[in-house]
Amino acid sequence: MNKKIVDIARDLNLSPSTISKIVNNTGRISSETRERVLKYVKECGYLAMSNARILSSKKSWTIGVIYSDISLIGFEHPFFSRIFQSFKEYVAHYGYDVVMIVSKLGSNVLTYLEWCQIKKVDGILIVMGNINNPNIIEVVNSDYPCISTDIVMPNLHSVICDDYQGVKIAIDYAQNLGFSKIMMVTGPKTARSFYVRTEFFEKEMKLRNLKYTQDDIITTDGFGFSSGYSVGQDIAKKENLPELIIVNSDVIAYGVIRGLNSMNIDVPNDISVIGYDDIEFSENFTPALTTILQDTKMMGERAAEELLKSINLKLPKTQKITYLPVTLIERESTKKKI
Amino acid sequence: MNKKIVDIARDLNLSPSTISKIVNNTGRISSETRERVLKYVKECGYLAMSNARILSSKKSWTIGVIYSDISLIGFEHPFFSRIFQSFKEYVAHYGYDVVMIVSKLGSNVLTYLEWCQIKKVDGILIVMGNINNPNIIEVVNSDYPCISTDIVMPNLHSVICDDYQGVKIAIDYAQNLGFSKIMMVTGPKTARSFYVRTEFFEKEMKLRNLKYTQDDIITTDGFGFSSGYSVGQDIAKKENLPELIIVNSDVIAYGVIRGLNSMNIDVPNDISVIGYDDIEFSENFTPALTTILQDTKMMGERAAEELLKSINLKLPKTQKITYLPVTLIERESTKKKI
DNA sequence: TTGTAAGCGTTATCAA
DNA sequence: TTGATAACGCTTACAA
Numbered sequence: 107m108n109k110k111i112v113d114i115a116r117d118l119n120l121s122p123s124t125i126s127k128i129v130n131n132t133g134r135i136s137s138e139t140r141e142r143v144l145k146y147v148k149e150c151g152y153l154a155m156s157n158a159r160i161l162s163s164k165k166s167w168t169i170g171v172i173y174s175d176i177s178l179i180g181f182e183h184p185f186f187s188r189i190f191q192s193f194k195e196y197v198a199h200y201g202y203d204v205v206m207i208v209s210k211l212g213s214n215v216l217t218y219l220e221w222c223q224i225k226k227v228d229g230i231l232i233v234m235g236n237i238n239n240p241n242i243i244e245v246v247n248s249d250y251p252c253i254s255t256d257i258v259m260p261n262l263h264s265v266i267c268d269d270y271q272g273v274k275i276a277i278d279y280a281q282n283l284g285f286s287k288i289m290m291v292t293g294p295k296t297a298r299s300f301y302v303r304t305e306f307f308e309k310e311m312k313l314r315n316l317k318y319t320q321d322d323i324i325t326t327d328g329f330g331f332s333s334g335y336s337v338g339q340d341i342a343k344k345e346n347l348p349e350l351i352i353v354n355s356d357v358i359a360y361g362v363i364r365g366l367n368s369m370n371i372d373v374p375n376d377i378s379v380i381g382y383d384d385i386e387f388s389e390n391f392t393p394a395l396t397t398i399l400q401d402t403k404m405m406g407e408r409a410a411e412e413l414l415k416s417i418n419l420k421l422p423k424t425q426k427i428t429y430l431p432v433t434l435i436e437r438e439s440t441k442k443k444i
Numbered sequence: 445m446n447k448k449i450v451d452i453a454r455d456l457n458l459s460p461s462t463i464s465k466i467v468n469n470t471g472r473i474s475s476e477t478r479e480r481v482l483k484y485v486k487e488c489g490y491l492a493m494s495n496a497r498i499l500s501s502k503k504s505w506t507i508g509v510i511y512s513d514i515s516l517i518g519f520e521h522p523f524f525s526r527i528f529q530s531f532k533e534y535v536a537h538y539g540y541d542v543v544m545i546v547s548k549l550g551s552n553v554l555t556y557l558e559w560c561q562i563k564k565v566d567g568i569l570i571v572m573g574n575i576n577n578p579n580i581i582e583v584v585n586s587d588y589p590c591i592s593t594d595i596v597m598p599n600l601h602s603v604i605c606d607d608y609q610g611v612k613i614a615i616d617y618a619q620n621l622g623f624s625k626i627m628m629v630t631g632p633k634t635a636r637s638f639y640v641r642t643e644f645f646e647k648e649m650k651l652r653n654l655k656y657t658q659d660d661i662i663t664t665d666g667f668g669f670s671s672g673y674s675v676g677q678d679i680a681k682k683e684n685l686p687e688l689i690i691v692n693s694d695v696i697a698y699g700v701i702r703g704l705n706s707m708n709i710d711v712p713n714d715i716s717v718i719g720y721d722d723i724e725f726s727e728n729f730t731p732a733l734t735t736i737l738q739d740t741k742m743m744g745e746r747a748a749e750e751l752l753k754s755i756n757l758k759l760p761k762t763q764k765i766t767y768l769p770v771t772l773i774e775r776e777s778t779k780k781k782i
Numbered sequence: 783t784t785g786t787a788a789g790c791g792t793t794a795t796c797a798a
Numbered sequence: 799t800t801g802a803t804a805a806c807g808c809t810t811a812c813a814a
Contacts, residue, residue, distance in 0.1 A: 108561060110807060121785045126809060133810090136783060153554070156562045157498040158807035161790045166495070167549075187525050194544055201550025203563075205543045206532055211505075212539025216491070223446060224494045225541075331728050360728050390669050390698050392730040448791060459801045464793060474799060496791035499806045 109150050118146055129154065160226055169197055169413070170207040170227040172218060172235055172242070184385045185402060186233050189255050192406025193231060200414055202228070209241065218245045229417045231409060232257060236296070251420075253413040255405050258298055261423045263416065265409040267400040268429040269299055273306040275434045276352045276380050276398060277314065283378065284443030285349035289322045291337055291362055292354040293329055300325075303354050303382075322348065326358055334358035338365020341377075348377060349443065356381040356388045356397055363393075363439065374441035384435055394437035404430055447488050456484055467492065498564055507535055507751070508545040508565040510556060510573055510580070522723045523740060524571050527593050530744025531569060538752055540566070547579065556583045567755045569747060570595060574634070589758075591751040593743050596636055599761045601754065603747040605738040606767040607637055611644040613772045614690045614718050614736060615652065621716065622781030623687035627660045629675055629700055630692040631667055638663075641692050641720075660686065664696055672696035676703020686715060687781065694719040694726045694735055701731075701777065712779035722773055732775035742768055 111129075115122040120139065127133035128143045129152075146152075160166045171190065194204045207221050207230070218241045222230060227250065234256040235242045246252055246262045254264040280288050290307045293300040304323050311318045324340070326333035334353065338361060341348070353359035359381035363373045373379050373393060381388060381397035388395035408428060449467075453460040458477065465471035466481045467490075484490075498504045509528065532542045545559050545568070556579045560568060565588065572594040573580045584590055584600045592602040618626050628645045631638040642661050649656045662678070664671035672691065676699060679689070691697035697719035701711045711717050711731060719726060719735035726733035746766060 111809095112807075122808075123786080123810075124784055127784090130809085134783065139783085151558070153552075153558055153562045155499075155564070155807055157495040157504070157564060158790090159809075160495040161493075161499055161792085162807075162809040163790085164809095184522065194546070198546040198548060199550070203543055203546070203549070205541055208532070208536040208541070210536060211541070212537070214491075220489070220491055224491045226493070226495065364728065387725045390702065391728075449793095450791080460791085461793075461795095461802080462800060465800090468793085470793095472799065477799085492793095493791055496806090497793075499808090500791075500793040501806085502793095 109152050111152070111154065114143075114146060114150060114152050118143060166226040166228055167201055168203050168205055168225060168227050170205055170218075170222050170225060170230045172207050172230065172232045172245070184387075185383050185400070186256075188402035189406040189409070190231075190233050192403040193233075193255075193410045194406075196407045196410035197414065202414075204231075217241050219248055219250075222248075222250055229253070229413045231255070231413060232262075237298070247423075249423075251413060251416040252423075253409045253416070255409050256298070258425075258427060260425050263412060263423075263426040263428070265405055265412060265428045265430065266299070267405065267432045269302050270306045271429075272382065272398045272400075272432040273303050273352070274310055275432065277307075277310050277316075279380070279396075279434055279436075279440070280350045280352070280378070281314070281316075283350065283440060285378065286316050287346075287349040288316060288318065289324070289341070289348040289351045290354070291324045291326065291334070291341075291351055291358065293326055293333075293358055295325060297329075300354050307352070329355070329357070331357055331361040331364075334361020334363075335365040335368075336361075338362040338367075339369055340365075342366055342369030342371050347371075350378040350380065350440065352380045352382075354382045356383045356385045356395060359395060359397070359439075360391055363391075374439050378440035380434075380440060388435075389437070391439075393439045396437045396440040397435050399433050399435050401430060401432075447490050449490070449492065452481075452484060452488060452490050456481060504564040504566055505539055506541050506543055506563060506565050508543055508556075508560050508563060508568045510545050510568065510570045510583070522725075523721050523738070524594075526740035527744040527747070528569075528571050530741040531571075531593075531748045532744075534745045534748035535752065540752075542569075555579050557586055557588075560586075560588055567591070567751045569593070569751060570600075575636070576634075585761075587761075589751060589754040590761075591747045591754070593747050594636070596763075596765060598763050601750055601761075601764040601766070603743055603750060603766045603768065604637070605743065605770045607640050608644045609767075610720065610736045610738075610770045611641050611690070612648055613770065615645075615648050615654075617718070617734075617772055617774075617778070618688045618690070618716070619652070619654075621688065621778060623716065624654050625684075625687040626654060626656065627662070627679070627686040627689045628692070629662045629664065629672070629679075629689055629696065631664055631671075631696055633663060635667075638692050645690070667693070667695070669695055669699040669702075672699020672701075673703040673706075674699075676700035676705075677707055678703075680704055680707030680709050685709070688716040688718065688778065690718045690720075692720045694721045694723045694733060697733060697735070697777075698729055701729075712777050716778035718772075718778060726773075727775070729777075731777045734775045734778040735773050737771050737773050739768060739770075 111122045111125050115125050128140050229251040232254040237257045237259050258264045292304050295301040326337050353362050381395045384397045384399035388397050449460045449463050453463050466478050567589040570592040575595050575597050596602045630642050633639040664675050691700050719733045722735045722737035726735050
């Protein structure tokens with residue numbers, strides 16, 4: 107059996123509180139006994155039991171993670187899982203554990219907030235969520251520090267990529283290629299990013315005096331390949347084909363391209379396509395996908411940094427958005443106008 | 445502030461222990477007071493604090509997860525993240541939380557075992573790991589119930605797909621297509637599955653009197669696309685081309701195919717290729733990849749089921765392997781011999 | 783600088 | 799069937 111704090115206190119002829127202070131680097135202790143204790147602690151491999159610590163202190167060193175709120179997309183989504191991965195590594199470095207928040211625990215159904223309460227989490231990461239979910243709203247408006255890498259709402263700090271910049275870059279690039287007939291294909295507007303990018307698209311097209319109609323902005327009915335596929339086929343049927351399509355998700359872009367192909371339209375020779383995200387596979391797709399890279403590693407780290415900051419500072423909650431830059435990765439699905 | 449167990453005991457003129465018994469469904473209580481308590485508990489939304497429970501009881505209702513043991517592959521790997529996802533859902537149903545095990549927590553570096561001890565986990569899931577990692581070995585040989593969905597070693601129960609069946613199915617299929625010149629490309633042999641599949645390949649080829657040499661089994665130097673790519677190019681240079689290649693990972697198979705393509709060899713017209721895993725993208729690759737499907741959802745669920753079983757039964761640890769069936773998904777990277 | 787003692791919120795063991 | 803009471807292992811005022 108491992109020694110407990112009382113054991114090592116007894117062994118050293120000191121009191122448990124002294125040990126505690128030394129181990130936690132708190133209070134004033136003579137460097138003499140500090141060293142003596144530290145040495146012995148190392149020898150015994152003494153480690154404080156997590157639950158006892160949490161029970162008797164305010165901090166739990168635990169961060170709850172809301173992930174699969176939208177059941178349509180789970181852990182397998184490479185975009186979000188990379189954010190999570192990088193977040194986890196960052197906070198671990200500062201001593202935090204990461205626990206998945208679930209809403210049904212055994213027989214009782216818990217709200218996210220209830221779960222956070224019984225676990226006494228120090229903070230919450232919303233990797234992705236649904237702004238209409240009452241559970242999410244409740245958590246965001248609670249006293250728990252929260253950070254989001256997806257949704258944006260009042261009282262919430264979000265770390266997201268700059269969608270306006272992304273859209274601008276894409277259109278810039280399209281123009282440099284010599285195109286003016288540009289379309290946008292977006293995913294379900296219930297997702298914030300899909301929604302705002304169409305707004306920005308319209309704004310920028312107007313600013314640049316590029317013609318477009320509402321028919322040039324198509325919303326898919328889902329997040330996957332097949333949704334893109336049927337949209338690709340629809341586009342192929344238009345009398346007036348676009349020169350370039352900006353698709354707001356790589357996965358959907360794959361579908362659009364294949365849908366186009368199925369109607370004998372070649373990418374990039376007939377139409378150029380730009381994706382969004384730069385997930386791992388885009389490099390290996392045929393044609394390799396030109397796309398807007400969102401740096402998921404940076405998102406995770408930045409979210410972690412901001413969350414830890416607000417845990418330590420305990421500031422009042424307000425809405426805040428931290429924008430991260432995006433970059434265009436040029437590959438083979440786009441081609442200069444000839 | 446939420447009520448604690450003493451509060452609701454006082455309110456109801458009962459003792460905390462009685463409340464505890466009722467909430468935990470333990471001990472004998474008159475159905476009269478049971479109902480009264482349950483009603484009031486629901487009203488107040490009383491929920492027991494997790495840490496206090498863990499401290500005073502044996503169980504933590506927590507399962508530790510070892511994931512990124514091999515730093516080369518992280519959460520973004522769709523194969524493993526899906527297993528994790530399905531595992532998590534299963535155990536949540538039985539009241540278990542899932543925490544990521546990390547080896548550096550703040551300033552001190554912990555072994556996996558130490559981490560499990562301070563967290564008092566009830567069991568451990570090894571989603572993927574390295575059998576040579578002393579941390580893993582220590583955990584597996586400890587008293588903690590463990591389950592693995594990847595590695596196989598003494599004292600460990602593993603839930604994995606039947607690699608022998610997979611290889612057999614692949615060769616069966618190749619023969620049905622009319623081929624006998626079959627190669628295998630495998631990933632680094634440090635990964636169990638990559639290793640055993642080559643063993644099974646040799647065994648089956650012999651059994652069927654199919655000719656092959658050691659040159660027909662190629663090991664890549666990595667897990668990714670590019671490793672496959674260079675192998676694909678190497679194969680293209682052979683004087684005696686194979687008719688079909690079994691590649692033990694979809695991702696590597698993508699690379700092999702593109703490497704072949706780069707040397708003007710078409711798949712499937714010149715050579716057929718079978719992958720392994722059936723990750724999400726294989727359907728959308730060009731050509732759509734014929735592959736051996738490993739049912740990750742089932743793996744996660746089965747692993748969860750087996751782990752909970754051994755948590756509850758506390759049997760002595762022995763090596764055990766639960767094999768799950770695989771199936772071949774026929775797509776466009778393979779073609780009948782003409 | 784160190785020690786005492788009272789919590790933290792449950793569960794578990796006995797008694798009643 | 800219910801209730802005292804002692805753990806569980808640590809932190810933290812406060813006292814010495």
